[in-house]
Structures are given as C-alpha cells and as structure tokens.
Amino acid sequence: MRTTDLSELAAFDAVARHRSFRRASEERGVTASAISHAVSNLEARVGIRLLNRTTRSVSLTDAGAMLLAQLSPAFGGIGAALDALNQFRDTPFGTVRINAPNSIAPFVLGPVIGPLVERNPNLQLEIVATDRLVDIVEEGFDAGIRLGESLRDGMTAVRIEPRLRFAVVGSPAYFERHPAPRSPAELAGHACIRNMYASGVPYPWSFAGKGPEVEFEPGGPLALHDHELMIEAALAGAALAYVWEPRARPYVESGRLVACLADWIAPEDWLYIYYPTRKYLSAGLRAVIEALRVKG
Incomplete structure (x- = not known):
C-alpha cells in the first residue's frame, strides 16, 4: 500500500470518529478541504461510498461502518507501536489533548503544567478549557477532567488533586450595609448572584457542612456563568x-472580600481525569495522569 493510501485511510478514520470534516481537519492539522479530498479519493479507489454527507451532518454507510470497525484497532496498534518507542527515549514524546472545565482549570492544571513540561520536554500539551459539557471521544480529546458525579459509563477515571469547595463572599462595603448571614436561610434577605452553567441552566448554592444538605436558589438581579465576573461583581x-474557594482566596487574604458561611460548605465530590476504557494509554497521557493523581 502506498503512503497516500494510508493517509486517506487516516483521514476517513478521523471523519468517521468525529462525524465532522472540520473536527477531523483540526485533529489531523490540515484543512477541511484536504480531508474531504482524501476521503473522496479513497471512495473512488475502493469504488464504494463510505460516508453520507449533507450540509449539516456526516454519517457512515454500512460499508463505512464496517471499514471503521476494522481500522480502529489497526490505527490503535500503530499508535501503540509508535508509543512503544518511548522506552528508547528519556521522556515521553507526542501530543496529549486534555479538556477541563474553565472554572477550575487554573487550580487543577496550573500547579502541574510547569513541572510536567520541564520533566517531559518532548511532550506537547493541548489544553482546552470550557465549561461546556464535552464528549471527549467525539471531539478528539485524549482525556478530560470532571467532577465524579458527572462521569459517564465506558470511562476509566483516576482521582486527582485538589479537592475543591465553594465559598460565599462579599465586599467589606456590602457587609457594612448588610449584616453577614449566619445560616443559609438568612441568604433570602441578601442580594445573591444566580449561578448558571454554560448552557444557561441555573444551579443552586449547596450547603451541607452542618447537617442535611440545603439548596438555596438565589433570586437576585444578576445571573452569571463566569466565576471571574462573579468575583468582579x-x-x-x-x-x-x-464561587470556587481558590478563586476567591487571594481577595479574601488581601481583605478585598470577606467570606461567610464557611462552616456550612462541605468539599465537593472528587475531581477525576478520565478517558475511554478501551483507549490505548500512551506514555504521554500516563505522565499527565501521574502528575495529577492523588498522592498517598
């Protein structure tokens, strides 16, 4: 088989996995038109349509599904063979793509990025931080980071540091006008920012540090998604x-914000780095997991 044939098969594999020429082009590092051209050449070569294309979607034909089922383990084997060469290097080589929630990425990845890159100079990290709920398989990530409560089946998950918690904060000027609440019930008398997911769906303030869990749904004039903007407000x-306590901590330590109800707020569920159970675990991804995992 010529090299061009293998390139066409790789292009088809990427499109078939992502169901998108654009995402396949991003993974392969070429233009979408180049991916489309490669797949068209492959279909012309084998004389069978492999993909159904519309302006809005891409789907597999029966022949395309059969080819993908054969290609996936083959390309996995090629990746494993190349990754095995790492035993002849001092450090892992290659690219690892990680997805993490934007609101917590600085506290999880910030402390480890420097040492990880320094120890592994041949490792390339691509980190996409977004609070949108991402399908890491569909969007071509090697792994993702989430709270344990939001993991789905078919994933291997490794517990990582740190364990985060929320904090309720306000400015000294605000507390000069309003006495600090002594319990979640007293929040009803305060102006409170309504927290939203990236989808626009609101989520309550949860308290569980002193007795049964209590959920408070603010009714204030502000509804925000970005935690940095919440801090500014x-x-x-x-x-x-x-907001996440590490985000507020510098402002609390400097006196620009005051925390309250700390005894009522319990730590959140553990964070995990997760990846498809059947995915070959590259040396690069193993290095990332080792840097993040809970020690001891």
Missing part, C-alpha cells in the same frame, strides 16, 4: 457570590 459590592 462581589468586589463592586453589588451582591454576594458563590
């Missing part, structure tokens, strides 16, 4: 914010 004295 709290600094301005506009309202109380419910």
Whole structure:
C-alpha cells in the first residue's frame, strides 16, 4: 500500500470518529478541504461510498461502518507501536489533548503544567478549557477532567488533586450595609448572584457542612456563568457570590472580600481525569495522569 493510501485511510478514520470534516481537519492539522479530498479519493479507489454527507451532518454507510470497525484497532496498534518507542527515549514524546472545565482549570492544571513540561520536554500539551459539557471521544480529546458525579459509563477515571469547595463572599462595603448571614436561610434577605452553567441552566448554592444538605436558589438581579465576573461583581459590592474557594482566596487574604458561611460548605465530590476504557494509554497521557493523581 502506498503512503497516500494510508493517509486517506487516516483521514476517513478521523471523519468517521468525529462525524465532522472540520473536527477531523483540526485533529489531523490540515484543512477541511484536504480531508474531504482524501476521503473522496479513497471512495473512488475502493469504488464504494463510505460516508453520507449533507450540509449539516456526516454519517457512515454500512460499508463505512464496517471499514471503521476494522481500522480502529489497526490505527490503535500503530499508535501503540509508535508509543512503544518511548522506552528508547528519556521522556515521553507526542501530543496529549486534555479538556477541563474553565472554572477550575487554573487550580487543577496550573500547579502541574510547569513541572510536567520541564520533566517531559518532548511532550506537547493541548489544553482546552470550557465549561461546556464535552464528549471527549467525539471531539478528539485524549482525556478530560470532571467532577465524579458527572462521569459517564465506558470511562476509566483516576482521582486527582485538589479537592475543591465553594465559598460565599462579599465586599467589606456590602457587609457594612448588610449584616453577614449566619445560616443559609438568612441568604433570602441578601442580594445573591444566580449561578448558571454554560448552557444557561441555573444551579443552586449547596450547603451541607452542618447537617442535611440545603439548596438555596438565589433570586437576585444578576445571573452569571463566569466565576471571574462573579468575583468582579462581589468586589463592586453589588451582591454576594458563590464561587470556587481558590478563586476567591487571594481577595479574601488581601481583605478585598470577606467570606461567610464557611462552616456550612462541605468539599465537593472528587475531581477525576478520565478517558475511554478501551483507549490505548500512551506514555504521554500516563505522565499527565501521574502528575495529577492523588498522592498517598
């Protein structure tokens, strides 16, 4: 088989996995038109349509599904063979793509990126931080980071550090006008920012540190998704914010924000780095997991 044939098969494999020429082109590092041309050449070579294309979607024909089923383990074997060469190098080689929630990525990945890159100079990290719920298989990531409660079946998950918790914070000026709440029930008398997921769906402020879990749904004038913007609103004295404690910590330590209800807030579920159970675990991904995993 000529090299061009293997390139065409790789292009088809990428499109078939992502169901998208654009995402396949991003994974392969070429233009979408080049991917389309390669797949068309492959179909012309074998004389069978492998993909059904519309302006909005890509799907596999029966022949395409059969070819993908044969190609996936073959390309996995090629990847494993190339990765096995790492035993002849001092450090892992290759690219690892990680997806992580934007709101927590700095606290999880920030402390390990420097040492990880320094120890593994041949490793390339691609980190996409977004609070949108991502299908890591469909979008071509090697692994993702999530709270344990949101993991789905078919994934291997490794517990990682740190274990995060939320904090309720307000500015000193705000608390000069309003006495600090002593329990979640007293929040009803305060201006509180309504937290939203990236989808726009609101989520409550949860309290479980002193007895049964209590969920408070703010009714204030502000509804925000970005935690940094919540911090800015709290600094301005506009309202109380419910944000990840590490994000608020520098402002609390400097006195620009004041935390309250700390005894009522329990740590969240553990964070995990997760990847498809059947995925070959490359040396690069193993290095990332080792850097993040809970020690001891």
